[in-house]
Amino acid sequence: MQKNQRRVVIENISPQLNNGDFQIKRVVNEIVTVNADVLTDGHDIIASAVLYKHEKAKEWSEVRMQSRENNNWQASFTVENQGSYTYKIIGWVDYALNWQQGIHRKIDDNQIVHSELLEGIDFLKKCSRKATASEKKYLKSLEVVFADSTKYDNAVSEAISDKLHTIFLKYPEKKLVNTSKELPVYVDRIKARFSTWYEFFPRSASQNDSVHGTFKDCEKLLPKVVEMGFDTLYFPPVHPIGEVKRKGKNNTTEAKDGDVGSCWGIGSKLGGHKSIHPQLGTVKDFKTLIKKASNLGIEIAMDYALQAAPDHPWVKEYPSWFKWRPDGTVQYAENPPKKYQDILPIYWESEDYKNLWDECLDTLYYWIDCGIKVFRVDNPHTKPFYFWNWIISEVKAKHPDTLFLAEAFTAPKIMQQLAKQGYTQSYTYFTWRNNKHELTEYVEELTKTDQKEYMRPNFWPNTPDINPFHLQGANESKYIQRYVLAATLSSNIGIYGPVFEQMIDEPIIGKEEYLNSEKFQICKYDWFKQNKLTSIISKVNKIRNNHKALQQTNNIKFCSINNDNLIAFYKWDDTKENELLIIISLDEYHTQQGMLKVPLHELGIGHGHHLKVTDLITEITYDWHDEWNFIQLQTSIPFHIFKITK
Ligand SMILES: O=P(O)(O)O[C@H]1O[C@H](CO)[C@@H](O[C@H]2O[C@H](CO)[C@@H](O)[C@H](O)[C@H]2O)[C@H](O)[C@H]1O
Numbered sequence: 001m002q003k004n005q006r007r008v009v010i011e012n013i014s015p016q017l018n019n020g021d022f023q024i025k026r027v028v029n030e031i032v033t034v035n036a037d038v039l040t041d042g043h044d045i046i047a048s049a050v051l052y053k054h055e056k057a058k059e060w061s062e063v064r065m066q067s068r069e070n071n072n073w074q075a076s077f078t079v080e081n082q083g084s085y086t087y088k089i090i091g092w093v094d095y096a097l098n099w100q101q102g103i104h105r106k107i108d109d110n111q112i113v114h115s116e117l118l119e120g121i122d123f124l125k126k127c128s129r130k131a132t133a134s135e136k137k138y139l140k141s142l143e144v145v146f147a148d149s150t151k152y153d154n155a156v157s158e159a160i161s162d163k164l165h166t167i168f169l170k171y172p173e174k175k176l177v178n179t180s181k182e183l184p185v186y187v188d189r190i191k192a193r194f195s196t197w198y199e200f201f202p203r204s205a206s207q208n209d210s211v212h213g214t215f216k217d218c219e220k221l222l223p224k225v226v227e228m229g230f231d232t233l234y235f236p237p238v239h240p241i242g243e244v245k246r247k248g249k250n251n252t253t254e255a256k257d258g259d260v261g262s263c264w265g266i267g268s269k270l271g272g273h274k275s276i277h278p279q280l281g282t283v284k285d286f287k288t289l290i291k292k293a294s295n296l297g298i299e300i301a302m303d304y305a306l307q308a309a310p311d312h313p314w315v316k317e318y319p320s321w322f323k324w325r326p327d328g329t330v331q332y333a334e335n336p337p338k339k340y341q342d343i344l345p346i347y348w349e350s351e352d353y354k355n356l357w358d359e360c361l362d363t364l365y366y367w368i369d370c371g372i373k374v375f376r377v378d379n380p381h382t383k384p385f386y387f388w389n390w391i392i393s394e395v396k397a398k399h400p401d402t403l404f405l406a407e408a409f410t411a412p413k414i415m416q417q418l419a420k421q422g423y424t425q426s427y428t429y430f431t432w433r434n435n436k437h438e439l440t441e442y443v444e445e446l447t448k449t450d451q452k453e454y455m456r457p458n459f460w461p462n463t464p465d466i467n468p469f470h471l472q473g474a475n476e477s478k479y480i481q482r483y484v485l486a487a488t489l490s491s492n493i494g495i496y497g498p499v500f501e502q503m504i505d506e507p508i509i510g511k512e513e514y515l516n517s518e519k520f521q522i523c524k525y526d527w528f529k530q531n532k533l534t535s536i537i538s539k540v541n542k543i544r545n546n547h548k549a550l551q552q553t554n555n556i557k558f559c560s561i562n563n564d565n566l567i568a569f570y571k572w573d574d575t576k577e578n579e580l581l582i583i584i585s586l587d588e589y590h591t592q593q594g595m596l597k598v599p600l601h602e603l604g605i606g607h608g609h610h611l612k613v614t615d616l617i618t619e620i621t622y623d624w625h626d627e628w629n630f631i632q633l634q635t636s637i638p639f640h641i642f643k644i645t646k
Pocket residue numbers: 247251262263264265266305335338339340341342343378379407408409464465519
């Protein structure tokens with residue numbers, strides 16, 4: 001250790017990830033609240049500040065930290081622009097404040113402080129150099145007073161005045177400053193935090209029987225998606241589908257004539273990742289669809305699946321991107337226990353990895369140039385973390401609006417690692433969390449641990465891969481519950497739309513998979529059929545769009561309710577102008593009742609305060625005078641989203 005005169009220690013800084021190796025995440029205009037232990041030897045007064053800077057700013061901005069209990073300090077700053085920020089903490093001994101405190105104590109003890117006043121002149125002079133004209137005038141006058149023993153009484157009262165204290169605080173002399181490590185923050189656009197996804201397969205978009213859907217058919221479905229309040233329309237891959245080893249209906253390994261194959265089996269003689277499946281239309285049609293969707297406030301999210309059908313052009317052009325076995329074949333891809341016999345995995349250890357990575361990046365740029373800003377990334381956990389870190393940062397540097405959703409249903413730490421490496425949003429285990437204990441524990445984990453700094457959950461009640469057991473054979477009430485749970489617990493949500501809203505749930509017996517899955521065939525839907533579920537989904541989405549409390553995930557507090565079939569939580573927005581109480585029944589067969597404890601402390605009110613709560617679906621208002629209030633939910637509308645009026 002070198003000889004070093006620093007006095008102030010700065011440690012236990014939060015938020016930070018892996019000692020600053022990864023960026024914490026925010027969206028535009030969110031706050032970063034920084035905490036740290038800042039301390040020194042002896043009894044000197046110390047001060048500290050957070051310095052922060054956007055990547056394009058030349059100067060650091062500074063916000064002073066406030067001392068809290070036990071040597072802990074805190075300050076907050078707002079991140080106003082998209083992109084990368086850096087922050088660090090500085091700490092120093094504040095000798096001017098020390099002087100003022102010292103003289104104050106002596107004066108209180110009736111000691112004579114002539115000498116101390118003379119010492120103070122030095123601090124006045126230092127402050128003068130930075131002060132405004134009027135402050136300078138004041139400080140100069142104090143110099144005279146402090147030096148003149150005939151003005152002793154006046155000098156004493158000025159020395160301990162609040163006015164001087166404020167000036168000392170404003171112009172600290174930062175001597176022997178200690179500086180912490182720099183820590184990174186990434187700031188996304190708002191959509192990273194609040195998005196409502198609808199998934200369908202464009203090839204099923206035709207309203208005619210057994211006809212392959214096209215992008216033009218998709219255009220006709222846009223009004224439905226808008227009217228239901230969705231803002232992101234996610235399409236499974238839209239590229240040519242391999243003919244070699246193509247899968248047949250119900251995941252059979254041999255396609256029959258006319259079988260359309262799995263759209264994740266990307267690539268054929270008709271093109272690869274930068275081509276469009278000709279039966280869907282052309283790139284021009286796709287661009288038109290993207291534009292029309294955008295005009296209606298919908299962003300099209302594309303699937304990014306790095307794998308290749310055996311007849312993908314990459315296989316011939318870049319054989320070294322695949323791992324060839326001695327028998328001249330490549331082992332098909334897997335996500336154990338699932339087998340993907342129709343696709344070849346990329347060989348990430350290829351010696352030609354630089355070209356491979358560049359092509360992957362170029363593919364993203366290609367679609368971004370076509371107007372795509374959101375990617376759902378297939379199985380990212382089967383590709384190297386460092387690849388993701390590289391490609392996401394490359395894209396974001398040029399196109400900061402781009403968002404990436406990680407489709408990794410795997411071990412928690414792997415999912416967390418992908419989020420740390422740069423994924424904007426992550427699919428979650430919500431799909432399987434069903435009872436009150438599981439839901440509460442999971443949401444607490446996501447929102448109250450350091451995961452809240454980097455992992456933005458996206459809650460999906462179903463996906464084409466997951467037909468959860470609890471939805472198989474379930475009634476309408478259960479579907480409503482699952483949608484409302486997702487839509488109120490998480491600000492990012494999605495559904496595999498037509499299947500969910502029409503409650504199509506026939507499983508492969510004993511498995512959480514759909515029978516006759518659309519992954520392997522075209523399905524026919526009555527796209528414009530309305531039912532109670534579509535009506536509730538639309539209403540709930542409207543509530544989400546109109547209530548800021550539902551546009552972020554981490555602002556949640558579970559409330560006591562004395563019935564395990566009822567889950568209740570309080571949500572608020574940053575200004576606390578929008579406060580909601582949500583109660584959802586977890587029983588789809590019986591009416592449930594319970595007593596709900598109002599979170600008085602969080603609401604900032606005392607016992608006996610009169611509250612009005614208005615159900616945003618039924619528009620019925622209830623007057624609550626007590627801390628505990630009676631709740632009853634029927635299966636017909638198994639939830640309340642109450643807006644609170646205090
Ligand atoms: O592996 P996951 O369960 O996360 O699922 C995702 O990736 C799969 C591979 O891309 C994909 O699986 C589908 O496509 C495969 C390739 O064509 C095919 O072999 C599988 O049978 C089919 O389910 C899955 O849909 C995707 O969400």
